[in-house]
Amino acid sequence: MTKILIVGGGYAGFYTAWRLEKLLNPGEAQVTLVDPLPYMTYQPFLPEVIGGSIEPRHVLVSQRRHLRRTRVVTAEVEKVDHARKVATLKPEHGDAYEFSYDVIVVTAGSVSRTFPIPGIADNAIGLKAAEEAAWIRDTIIDNFNRASALPPGPERQRLLTFVVVGGGFAGIEAFGEMRSLATDLLEDYPSLQFDDVQFHLIEAAGRIMPEVTEDGAVAVIKQLAERGAKVHLNTQVTSAVDGVVETSAGDKFPTDVIVWTAGVMAAPFVKSNTDLPVDERGRIRARADLRVEGDDGVIRDAWTAGDVSAVPDLSGGGVGGFCVPNAQHAVRQGKQLAENLVATLRGRAPKDYYHENLGAVAGLGPWNGAFRSGKIMLVGPLAWLAHRGYHGTAIPTIERKVRVFTDWFNTFFLGRDFVPFSARQHPRASFERFASKPRPKPAEEPAPASPVTDAPVADKADAKPAQAPKTVNRPTAKANAE
Ligand SMILES: Cc1cc2nc3c(=O)[nH]c(=O)nc-3n(C[C@H](O)[C@H](O)[C@H](O)COP(=O)(O)OP(=O)(O)OC[C@H]3O[C@@H](n4cnc5c(N)ncnc54)[C@H](O)[C@@H]3O)c2cc1C
Known part of the structure; x- marks a missing residue:
């Protein structure tokens, strides 16, 4: 089975996986989606979350619940070595490990773009x-x-x-x-x-x-x-x-x-930690058919879509000739990518992505x-x-x-x-404030000076038995806790 790895389960990644589930025949390929978050975020609703019209959880779409035939892994992809077709996955807990794939789809989106302004x-x-x-x-x-x-x-x-x-x-x-x-x-x-x-x-x-x-x-x-x-x-x-x-x-x-x-910028790890070609703005270079493209043409078995990629806008409406980073494109590119990927698996040619802006x-x-x-x-x-x-x-x-x-x-x-x-x-603040705590253990009392041990012993026969220090019964930390 062809092993397909999708890096990022936001708009583009989620829709790619969703469409692949519909298109792939049983046993044709195994799809793994990796994202540090177990959900895709419907970002256009974030302002309404601020306004209080929508509950925060309701703008999050669970990957596991809706991608039934996809293997969902909650981890960050730290590195991609496409020459070896190996990605390094880092779960929140535990060690990083290597994951081999046949085909990679990078849909890692974007992060807030800031400038070095003090504060x-x-x-x-x-x-x-x-x-x-x-x-x-x-x-x-x-x-x-x-x-x-x-x-x-x-x-x-x-x-x-x-x-x-x-x-x-x-x-x-x-x-x-x-x-x-x-x-x-x-x-x-x-x-x-x-x-x-x-x-x-x-x-x-x-x-x-x-x-x-x-x-x-x-x-x-x-x-x-x-x-x-x-x-x-x-x-x-x-x-x-x-x-x-x-x-x-x-x-x-x-x-x-x-x-x-x-503003936003492409997820920085694609530039620093992958061997995929990026443009001057750190976006993965893509052809209109959503395959990754290097100086010498198509990079085999590598695909990309969404904010992380520089996809040519064939409608002529893009900025600098490329699709602008928005959900309209990410959703449609994700679907097209899935169709193109399945087409190539079946020996057919992929189609170019074309979308005329609907407006705003x-x-x-x-x-x-x-x-x-x-x-x-x-x-x-x-x-x-x-x-x-x-x-x-x-x-x-x-x-x-x-x-x-x-x-x-x-x-x-x-x-x-x-x-x-x-x-x-701070969910534990109230509990912690009123919780019964063990009394601090008293400092060890110094043992009283022993005449036997402290005085020079002249004759063992005359020496009095050493006095045992008094035992004081104080509750220990453990006893108190119990
Ligand atoms: C407030 C707001 C309002 C918006 N409103 C609109 C609108 O009205 N219309 C519109 O068209 N667009 C809108 N957009 C833009 C739109 O949401 C984005 O263009 C879209 O989310 C891009 O999809 P994407 O899949 O490329 O990235 P994302 O949806 O951001 O998904 C990227 C995913 O990749 C994951 N990821 C990142 N790094 C890694 C890694 N190293 N390993 C594994 N996974 C990784 C992330 O966790 C994330 O889940 C809005 C954006 C915002 C912030």
Whole structure:
């Protein structure tokens, strides 16, 4: 049996495996999917996790539950030696080990791309994972709780100031959801006023959301401004030391929450730890048929798709001639890759990947959205409905769709759930505080000086028997614990 190894079970990897399960005949190939996470993350819903409209778990699609014929291994691929067709797998616990394969599919996605700005690595948070989105939501709610107990002043202002860096789709969606969450929260905190809460989005370019029209982008900025959220264009973050965001315009915003969404870069390990060819941006070089390509042509038995790869965009719509890193491409490339891989196993030629951009939809908080398809550009409630309609049906598996729609139904009729769950980061704190602990063991008492042993012994016959030191019965640590 051909052994197929898929590196990364996000969008592209999950869809590749899913489609392979449908296409492969029994016994034709054995598919192994390796990912340090046991789930794929439906990233377009992360802003709604921040807003509290969707529960964090419901944007995660379990690989094991839905990939029944695929061997799922929860581990990180540390290294790929394609010349030997061996990958090194490192589980969270235990030693790394080598895994031999016949065909490799690299779909390891991307990570947040940052710059060496002082303080960013220590104080900012990305938005690529449900854990990050849940932290942002909980911290906003926790900060409202803390601020409501403080008098007006710098500490309260810091707790109520929120900064997002990067005005792409992800950044603007997160910003809009954060703002709408904060506005709803204010109803429960009479001591806090609308103007006490500050939202700043810092964007280095002269506009936001390159995926929508210029007019649409301006309309979104205007709408955010009306909701009390300020977008700073042509502005860069110069420092974030101690959580004080300083900008090239001279502003300073002390804050607890700095969300970094200023771009992504291909998973760095493909450049540093594989012998697969990468381009100047660290993406795996791909042909339009999704096979990996080196200087001398196709690299046999190596495939790639999604954010980690530089796939030519034959529709002419890509940046620099390549598909932009988005889910639209990752999903379709994953499916096409599976079809092409099976075709080559059966001696047929692979087909080129071709996809014309469908447009873009963004949710900016309940009843606020942006939508562009061709020349149609909408900002407002209709666009928001389009966002929900598209993504609600696009999240993979019926099971997850039902959970997401149920969350929306509940939020619509019951309102957002404002209970923060940040205490889960220290789940043992309460138990530990009140748990009965063994008393510390007393220091050993020095033995009383013995006249027999300390005095020079002149004559053994005259010597008195040495006095045994008194035994004191104190509970030992072990006895106390028992
Ligand atoms: C907030 C946000 C909103 C977005 N909204 C949209 C949208 O509305 N529309 C749209 O089209 N796109 C959107 N995107 C982009 C889209 O989510 C990504 O382009 C898509 O997830 C890329 O899929 P992928 O499979 O390449 O990578 P991912 O989905 O990131 O999957 C990569 C997988 O590889 C795994 N991995 C990484 N390194 C290793 C390793 N060494 N070994 C094993 N496994 C590894 C990771 O754990 C991960 O599971 C959004 C992104 C974000 C962050």
